[in-house]
Every structure is written in structure tokens, then in C-alpha cells.
Amino acid sequence: MITVAEYHPQELDRKWQQHWADTQAFEVTEDPSKPKFYCLEMFAYPSGHAHVGHVRNYIIGDVVSRLKRLQGFNVLHPFGWDAFGLPAENAAIKNGIHPETSTLGNIAHMKGQLQRLGISYAWGRELATCLPDYYRWNQWLFTRMFERGLAYRRRSTVNWCPVDNTVLANEQVIEGACWRCGTQVTQKDLEQWFLKITHYADDLLHAAEGLDKWPEKVLTMQRNWIGRSEGARVRFPIQGANDSIEVFTTRIDTIFGATFMMLAPEHGLVNSFAKESSDEKAFLEKAQRFRSQDRSGRLTGEVAKEGFFTGRFAINPYTNLPIPIWVANYVLGEYGTGAVMGVPAHDERDFDFAKKYDLPVVPVVRPPSGDAPPPGTFYETADDDVLFNSGKFDGLRANEALKVMTKDAEQRGIGKGTVQFRLKDWGISRQRYWGTPIPMIHCPIDGIVAVPDDQLPVELPKVAEFTGRGDSPLASVPEFVNVKCPKCGGPARRETDTMDTFVDSSWYFYRFADAHNDQLPFDPKKVAYWAPVDFYSGGIEHAILHLIYSRFFSRVFHDLGMVDHKEPFRHLLTQGMVLKDGAVMSKSKGNVVDPDSMIQKYGSDALRLYVMFVAPPEKEVEWTDSGLEGSFRFLSRVWRAADQWRADAVAAPAGPIAHASLSASERALRRKTHDTIRRVTQDIDVRQQMNTALSAMMELVNELYAFGEKGERSAQAPKVAREAIESLIVMLSPFAPHTMEELWEMYGHRDGLIAARWPAFDAEAAKAEELEIPVQVNGKLRSVVRVAPTIADAELEKIALADPNVQAHTTGKTVKKVVIVKGRLVSVVVA
RNA sequence: GCCGGGGUGGCGAAACUGGCAGACGCACAGGACUUAAAAUCCUGAGAGGGUAACCCCCUCGUGCGGGUUCGAUUCCCGCCCCCGGCACCA
Numbered sequence: 001m002i003t004v005a006e007y008h009p010q011e012l013d014r015k016w017q018q019h020w021a022d023t024q025a026f027e028v029t030e031d032p033s034k035p036k037f038y039c040l041e042m043f044a045y046p047s048g049h050a051h052v053g054h055v056r057n058y059i060i061g062d063v064v065s066r067l068k069r070l071q072g073f074n075v076l077h078p079f080g081w082d083a084f085g086l087p088a089e090n091a092a093i094k095n096g097i098h099p100e101t102s103t104l105g106n107i108a109h110m111k112g113q114l115q116r117l118g119i120s121y122a123w124g125r126e127l128a129t130c131l132p133d134y135y136r137w138n139q140w141l142f143t144r145m146f147e148r149g150l151a152y153r154r155r156s157t158v159n160w161c162p163v164d165n166t167v168l169a170n171e172q173v174i175e176g177a178c179w180r181c182g183t184q185v186t187q188k189d190l191e192q193w194f195l196k197i198t199h200y201a202d203d204l205l206h207a208a209e210g211l212d213k214w215p216e217k218v219l220t221m222q223r224n225w226i227g228r229s230e231g232a233r234v235r236f237p238i239q240g241a242n243d244s245i246e247v248f249t250t251r252i253d254t255i256f257g258a259t260f261m262m263l264a265p266e267h268g269l270v271n272s273f274a275k276e277s278s279d280e281k282a283f284l285e286k287a288q289r290f291r292s293q294d295r296s297g298r299l300t301g302e303v304a305k306e307g308f309f310t311g312r313f314a315i316n317p318y319t320n321l322p323i324p325i326w327v328a329n330y331v332l333g334e335y336g337t338g339a340v341m342g343v344p345a346h347d348e349r350d351f352d353f354a355k356k357y358d359l360p361v362v363p364v365v366r367p368p369s370g371d372a373p374p375p376g377t378f379y380e381t382a383d384d385d386v387l388f389n390s391g392k393f394d395g396l397r398a399n400e401a402l403k404v405m406t407k408d409a410e411q412r413g414i415g416k417g418t419v420q421f422r423l424k425d426w427g428i429s430r431q432r433y434w435g436t437p438i439p440m441i442h443c444p445i446d447g448i449v450a451v452p453d454d455q456l457p458v459e460l461p462k463v464a465e466f467t468g469r470g471d472s473p474l475a476s477v478p479e480f481v482n483v484k485c486p487k488c489g490g491p492a493r494r495e496t497d498t499m500d501t502f503v504d505s506s507w508y509f510y511r512f513a514d515a516h517n518d519q520l521p522f523d524p525k526k527v528a529y530w531a532p533v534d535f536y537s538g539g540i541e542h543a544i545l546h547l548i549y550s551r552f553f554s555r556v557f558h559d560l561g562m563v564d565h566k567e568p569f570r571h572l573l574t575q576g577m578v579l580k581d582g583a584v585m586s587k588s589k590g591n592v593v594d595p596d597s598m599i600q601k602y603g604s605d606a607l608r609l610y611v612m613f614v615a616p617p618e619k620e621v622e623w624t625d626s627g628l629e630g631s632f633r634f635l636s637r638v639w640r641a642a643d644q645w646r647a648d649a650v651a652a653p654a655g656p657i658a659h660a661s662l663s664a665s666e667r668a669l670r671r672k673t674h675d676t677i678r679r680v681t682q683d684i685d686v687r688q689q690m691n692t693a694l695s696a697m698m699e700l701v702n703e704l705y706a707f708g709e710k711g712e713r714s715a716q717a718p719k720v721a722r723e724a725i726e727s728l729i730v731m732l733s734p735f736a737p738h739t740m741e742e743l744w745e746m747y748g749h750r751d752g753l754i755a756a757r758w759p760a761f762d763a764e765a766a767k768a769e770e771l772e773i774p775v776q777v778n779g780k781l782r783s784v785v786r787v788a789p790t791i792a793d794a795e796l797e798k799i800a801l802a803d804p805n806v807q808a809h810t811t812g813k814t815v816k817k818v819v820i821v822k823g824r825l826v827s828v829v830v831a
Numbered sequence: 832g833c834c835g836g837g838g839u840g841g842c843g844a845a846a847c848u849g850g851c852a853g854a855c856g857c858a859c860a861g862g863a864c865u866u867a868a869a870a871u872c873c874u875g876a877g878a879g880g881g882u883a884a885c886c887c888c889c890u891c892g893u894g895c896g897g898g899u900u901c902g903a904u905u906c907c908c909g910c911c912c913c914c915g916g917c918a919c920c921a
Contacts, residue, residue, distance in 0.1 A: 217915080220916080224833090303919085331919085332919080332920065342921090349921080350921080540915080621843075627856075629857085631856090691855085694855080695854065705873095
């Protein structure tokens with residue numbers, strides 16, 4: 001038995017962590033008789049060491065999990081490792097340690113850190129994405145998507161280092177240069193795999209409306225990312241050719257003002273126009289310059305609008321006038337049709353361009369009253385604009401014209417109303433080693449063939465040396481590359497690219513429901529019990545990619561008939577960062593706070609408490625050692641109070657408290673106890689404000705000390721104290737589980753807090769015996785009167801008006817009105 | 832530029848449905864205990880002013896300016912500033 005009176009949290013940490021591990025306290029199975037709660041924190045990239053900024057997230061999730069257990073839920077709270085990725089491979093290139101070695105070592109260390117915090121994980125479900133029993137299901141799912149046309153191949157541009165002869169990830173491009181050798185990075189086209197997330201673009205957008213427990217900020221970011229625009233595609237014939245150029249526009253109502261046309265430098269017609277030009281080489285060089293500008297230019301800042309005339313003209317199908325076709329650097333090849341009509345009078349970008357190259361500016365919409373904008377000027381359009389200079393459409397309101405003119409274009413067979421998304425299909429090919437091999441085989445006879453299920457997983461071969469040069473690392477392993485075609489049995493070549501690691505993290509939350517299944521990624525029945533995730537927390541940096549990809553994958557599983565819902569996460573919490581000295585913690589800045597050293601000094605409970613108390617979880621916080629010390633002090637106070645009352649409390653006879661026969665101070669403590677139960681329950685459950693729940697508990701402890709000091713006591717005092725302390729132990733246990741388990745045991749409970757119940761609120765005990773009612777005169781607080789809670793309004797008004805401080809402000813004036821808010825205040829109006 | 836979130840003591844924050852602004856904590860100050868210190872316990876504190884002094888009392892105060900209301904941190908209108916995201920998306 002640990003010596004009482006002295007609070008030694010380190011011993012308690014060890015004792016109870018051991019106990020939880022020995023009893024497998026947090027392992028769960030599906031139990032249809034109990035309500036389930038799936039609590040998940042975003043799994044970790046095993047970078048080496050978790051700092052307090054990382055562990056804040058795990059503490060938040062743990063408090064929620066432990067609360068839900070106390071409330072009777074069957075709680076799934078698992079953890080795992082997002083273990084593939086570039087940093088481990090980069091490290092291998094630098095220091096020669098194999099990614100597998102470093103990754104598994106990091107996982108072991110970080111797991112220890114989490115265990116020392118007492119996070120209540122079901123470790124039996126732990127997973128790591130770099131292990132074949134996980135990533136085989138990435139491969140399995142990929143082949144399902146391939147069969148359905150959701151995974152396909154096309155050419156796409158990558159960053160390329162011409163010296164190292166290798167593809168570079170965006171993170172490996174530092175200010176336009178290769179991270180290793182500093183060579184200027186170029187662009188290269190490669191055949192790559194894409195996942196067709198755009199298939200779900202509309203659904204992802206619309207379903208976001210229903211995510212009412214997601215932060216508005218995240219939903220907005222996703223909406224912007226998906227970027228839906230309604231508009232029309234319209235074909236402009238090319239003068240002197242039997243061909244046309246299709247543009248996408250959201251402003252077909254301004255088409256009479258289209259005085260030129262622009263092509264993206266990537267547009268298919270650029271090459272043919274170049275051939276017909278007087279100097280093909282110069283033409284292509286200019287286009288090529290724009291293309292490289294586009295990518296690196298974005299990072300370094302604004303690129304000035306630039307373009308050149310192709311020498312060709314298109315016919316505006318509404319004005320029937322020839323308009324020059326230009327190539328412009330600000331037109332994106334990947335959006336819309338890669339060609340736009342230039343309407344300089346009503347589009348600021350087009351106006352800049354037109355001014356620079358002296359192109360005509362023709363206004364076609366104008367305000368409903370007043371002067372029309374003169375030729376050559378820019379006019380910012382507004383909702384109530386009407387058309388002019390627009391032939392038979394003159395006088396139409398602009399928003400009406402959008403519909404009418406789209407219909408007109410459709411009838412004429414030159415255009416079509418359409419919806420355009422900014423969201424692009426997800427390129428997942430990585431010319432990397434440390435990732436999931438893409439389970440495809442290239443056969444000279446059968447073309448691209450998926451690896452059959454019974455040959456999965458395609459395991460990552462051991463690669464001995466990481467040079468960071470040359471082709472995909474897997475291409476240098478002949479026994480990996482050379483295979484037989486599963487269809488014809490002839491010699492074939494294995495795909496040597498690996499998958500983006502975001503694939504790994506797009507469905508891991510389902511795997512936790514059935515982490516050891518070797519027949520399927522998961523048993524749909526188990527997922528049906530646990531999923532969707534009820535509470536998901538993690539960093540805002542995943543607001544777009546991870547969360548949108550996960551929503552995409554849950555839809556794919558839904559369409560495969562494996563899950564019964566579309567949205568994988570009910571409630572999302574994005575936790576704020578922990579700053580030190582005003583900056584994000586990072587190794588390079590040298591401002592990381594190591595949880596282990598804090599635990600050594602104050603125990604894990606103090607750290608957990610501090611993190612929850614300092615601010616609401618979404619908020620960014622500044623780390624202070626003194627704040628942590630304050631939490632330690634609070635736990636010590638709880639410990640001492642519990643110890644002081646223990647002998648008497650445990651010896652007191654059982655049975656209910658006779659409230660009426662208590663002394664005034666005992667009734668006051670009971671009132672505080674039950675008021676605290678009410679506040680904490682409300683704060684946690686309804687308002688989800690852990691920090692104010694903790695301050696309510698601190699008030700109870702302060703009250704308990706005051707009671708110990710000067711309380712006038714009856715024989716029932718130990719019972720009243722016991723009720724206060726045991727309620728406190730249970731309510732505080734999600735935050736400080738080690739200390740509270742020990743105190744719970746000290747108070748004679750043998751079966752642990754796992755068997756404890758949330759304290760019951762007694763409204764009778766919480767009822768105030770006297771109310772303090774503030775009295776305002778003309779809106780200013782002038783006095784406070786003490787009255788019985790049952791007082792009638794008329795009586796209260798009389799007392800309030802008779803109060804000397806109130807009198808001082810009412811004598812000689814007429815009372816015009818008295819407002820009484822029951823139990824809250826009296827407001828007197830005088831003139 | 833567009834979108835989202837904010838602005839309250841020396842600091843982190845709280846104020847639930849429009850009802851005592853600053854709970855709780857940190858830092859600070861004073862006191863008790865101690866030979867002393869630490870620890871602990873108690874007390875104080877938004878700013879300014881009044882009163883010989885005390886119980887107290889007054890004025891101002893939630894980014895700024897208006898409005899609604901008996902009453903506004905909270906609702907409405909107009910602005911300023913900070914943080915975050917996106918940004919040539921036609």
C-alpha cells in the first residue's frame with residue numbers, strides 16, 4: 001500500500017497502468033445490448049517522439065472515452081500508426097538506416113509515451129499501415145476500384161530532377177530546386193494512377209450540409225476545395241478551319257463582350273497552331289515558358305499576366321465577329337476546357353490583359369438605371385444588371401439572361417449548360433519505396449492486369465540501398481519487377497510505383513472495428529456495430545485532404561455494399577496547437593516540450609489535467625510550466641482532502657443522508673456537491689466544455705477545504721464529506737485516472753473505477769435556501785437583496801424598493817415600472 | 832480579393848436563453864505556520880475616484896461608432912484590427 005498523505009503520482013502511474021494492462025481493461029467486443037461509442041483520434045505518423053502538442057489530441061480523446069465509459073457506453077478507443085511515408089525514406093537516403101527499422105523503432109518509443117500518459121487504448125487492435133496485413137487491403141480495395149473504373153491511368157506532370165534523375169515530391173522541391181543537389185527542378189509527363197474522386201464531387205459537396213457536428217471552418221474549406229461552378233460550355237468556330245474551340249464560362253450573359261479568346265499553354269491546339277505559325281520553335285518555347293511558370297511561379301508569388309497572339313481567329317457565335325486567339329499564362333489547362341473567352345469589360349483579369357495588349361473592351365451589361373459604361377472601360381457587374389449591346393437579349397436582367405442564353409446555345413447546338421468542379425481526380429502514384437505497392441501488372445499481350453486476390457499482398461521487397469537517384473526504387477529489384485502475367489502466363493512487368501500514403505489513412509478507422517481479419521479488410525457486421533466514428537479529433541491540417549479522401553472511401557465501401565452509411569465521422573473536433581514562446585513546437589526551433597520529462601516531475605495526471613483546463617480544446621494555447629504546476633497543486637489538494645476525511649468517511653455507517661438534520665455548513669457543502677454534479681454533467685455532456693467542468697470541480701474542492709476549517713458539524717459530517725469526495729473522484733477520473741483510481745480504492749472500492757457510475761444529481765439537495773437578487777435602478781446595479789426562493793413577486797418588489805441603497809436613487813422620483821425576472825433580478829425604472 | 836474564426840484584467844480564460852462582467856486558474860501582494868526557507872493554509876486585487884476610517888459609496892469599463900431594450904460581452908447597422916484557409920478556377 002502506498003503511503004497516504006504524500007501525493008506521489010509517479011508510483012500511482014506505474015501501479016494503475018500495470019493494472020489496466022493486466023486486466024485488459026479497455027479491450028471491447030460488440031455487444032448489441034449496450035449503446036456503442038466509437039472515439040478516435042487521428043492516428044500518428046511515427047516521427048520518433050511525441051511532444052505535448054501531439055499528445056494534447058490523445059488526452060482529449062481519452063477524456064471523452066473515459067467519460068463515455070462512465071456513462072455506460074461500450075467504448076471503442078483504438079490506436080495505430082500511419083507508418084508509410086517520405087520522411088522515413090528521406091532519412092534512409094541520408095543515413096542508410098532502412099525505413100522499416102527506423103519506423104518500427106519509432107513506433108515502439110511513441111507507444112511507450114502514450115502508455116505512460118495512461119491513454120485508455122484497446123491496444124489489442126493496434127495497427128501499422130506499413131505491415132502487409134494492413135496494406136494488402138489497400139491493394140484489395142485498389143483492384144476493386146480498378147474493376148469499377150474508379151482507378152484509372154493517364155499521363156500527368158511530376159517534378160523531375162535532371163541530375164539525380166528522379167521524381168521529386170512537392171516537399172522535396174525547395175524554392176524550385178532539388179532538396180538534395182540544388183538543381184533547378186523541371187516538369188516531366190509520366191503515366192500515373194488516379195482515383196476518380198470527382199465521381200462523388202456533387203455528393204461530397206451536398207452531404208457536407210448534413211455534417212452539423214463538424215466545425216464550420218472545415219466544411220468551408222472542403223466546399224472551396226470541391227469548388228462547384230454552374231455555367232456553360234460554348235463552341236467558337238475557328239476562322240478558316242473546320243474546327244472549333246470550346247470554352248467554359250459562368251457568364252454566358254456577357255458573351256457579346258467576348259472580344260478575344262485565350263488558350264492555356266497546355267491546350268491541345270497550341271501544337272497545331274505552332275506548326276502553322278511562321279516560327280514554330282519560338283511559338284512552342286513561349287508556351288513552354290508559361291507552363292513552367294505556372295507551377296514554380298505560384299510558390300514565389302504573383303506572376304504577371306502574359307500572352308501571345310497565335311495568328312488565328314475564332315468567330316464569336318453571338319456577334320459573328322472574328323476575335324483573335326491568344327495563349328495566356330493565367331489560363332489553366334486542367335480547369336474547364338483549358339480555353340476561355342476574354343470579356344475585358346466585365347472581368348478584371350481579362351481587362352488587365354486587354355489593356356496590356358491593346359485589345360478592344362466592349363461593355364454589354366449595365367446598371368438598370370443611369371448611364372451605360374462607355375466602351376474601353378471596366379464595369380464591375382452587380383446582381384440587378386441588365387444587358388445591352390447584346391442583340392435580341394438586350395434589356396434582359398443578367399441572371400435571367402444566364403438561363404435564356406444557355407438554352408439558346410443548346411437550341412443552336414453550339415453549347416450546353418454544365419457544372420464544373422475545381423476538385424480533380426486524386427493522383428496516387430508515387431515513385432517511392434516506402435509505401436503500398438500498386439497491385440498491377442503490365443503485360444505486353446493483355447495490357448494492364450490486376451494482381452488476383454489470392455496473390456495479395458504484393459509485398460514490399462527489401463531494398464538494401466537508398467540513393468535517392470534514378471527511377472522508382474522498386475524498379476531496381478528484378479525479382480520484384482519480372483513476373484508472369486496472371487492472364488496469359490507470359491512474361492510481364494510489375495508496376496513499380498507505390499501509393500500515396502493518404503490511401504492508407506482513408507479507411508483505417510474501419511479496420512479498427514476488425515483489426516485482425518485476414519479474409520477481408522473488415523467484417524461488415526462488425527463495422528455496422530461500431531461505425532461511424534462518433535467522435536473524431538485531430539489537427540486542422542487534415543481539414544481537406546485526409547477528411548475528404550476518407551469521405552470518398554466511405555462512399556466507395558458503401559457502393560461495394562460493405563458499409564451502411566456514407567459519412568464516416570459524426571462529430572469532428574479540430575484541436576488547437578500548443579505553442580511554446582509564441583511558436584509552433586518543432587525540433588528545429590528547439591522549443592519542444594517532452595511529455596515524459598513533465599510526467600517525471602508532476603505525474604501524468606497533472607499533465608492531462610493541465611491540457612484540459614488551460615483552454616477549450618479547439619483553441620491554440622501557449623504552454624506554461626507554471627500552469628502545469630497549478631494542476632499538480634490542485635491534484636495534491638484533492639489528495640489531501642480525501643486523505644483527511646478517509647478514516648471517518650469509510651467508518652461512517654451506510655445509508656442515505658438525512659438532509660433536514662444537517663448543520664447549515666453541511667447543507668451548504670451538500671448543495672455545492674450537487675450543484676457541481678449538475679454543472680459538470682451539463683458542461684461535459686451538453687456544452688462540451690471540459691475547462692469549465694474542471695473549474696466547477698475546483699470550486700467544490702475549495703468548498704471542501706472551507707468546510708474542514710470552520711464547519712459546524714453534526715454526526716453526519718463524514719457522510720456529507722464522503723458524498724462530496726466520492727462524487728469528485730468519479731467526475732475527475734476521466735481527467736486524472738491514476739490518482740482517482742487510487743483514491744477510489746482508498747475509499748474502500750475494490751472493483752475499480754471501471755465499475756463506477758456517474759454520480760446522481762439530487763435536485764432537493766442542490767436547492768438554494770436563500771437567493772441573492774440584484775436590484776437595478778435605471779439599468780444600474782444599486783443593491784442586492786437576500787430573500788427566500790419561494791418569495792412572491794409583490795413581496796420581492798416591496799423589499800427591493802425599501803432597500804436603502806435603492807431608496808437613495810429613487811427618492812424624489814417616480815417609479816414608472818418594476819421588472820422582475822424570477823429568481824434572477826429586479827429592475828426598477830424611475831424618471 | 833473571397834471564405835472562416837476571433838478581439839473581455841498583468842496572463843490563460845468564464846459569463847448557459849438579453850439579467851450582478853471577470854467564475855476557475857496562473858503570476859503578483861499581504862498574513863499564518865517555521866529558527867529560516869520551501870511546502871501548505873488564509874486573505875486581497877478590472878481602472879479611477881470619494882470618505883479621518885470602516886461597513887461602504889460613486890464614475891468608467893468586454894476593439895471603435897451608432898441603434899433596439901427597464902437592462903447588451905450577448906441582438907441589429909456601420910467600421911477598425913488580429914489569426915487561419917483559399918486565391919488568376921473563367
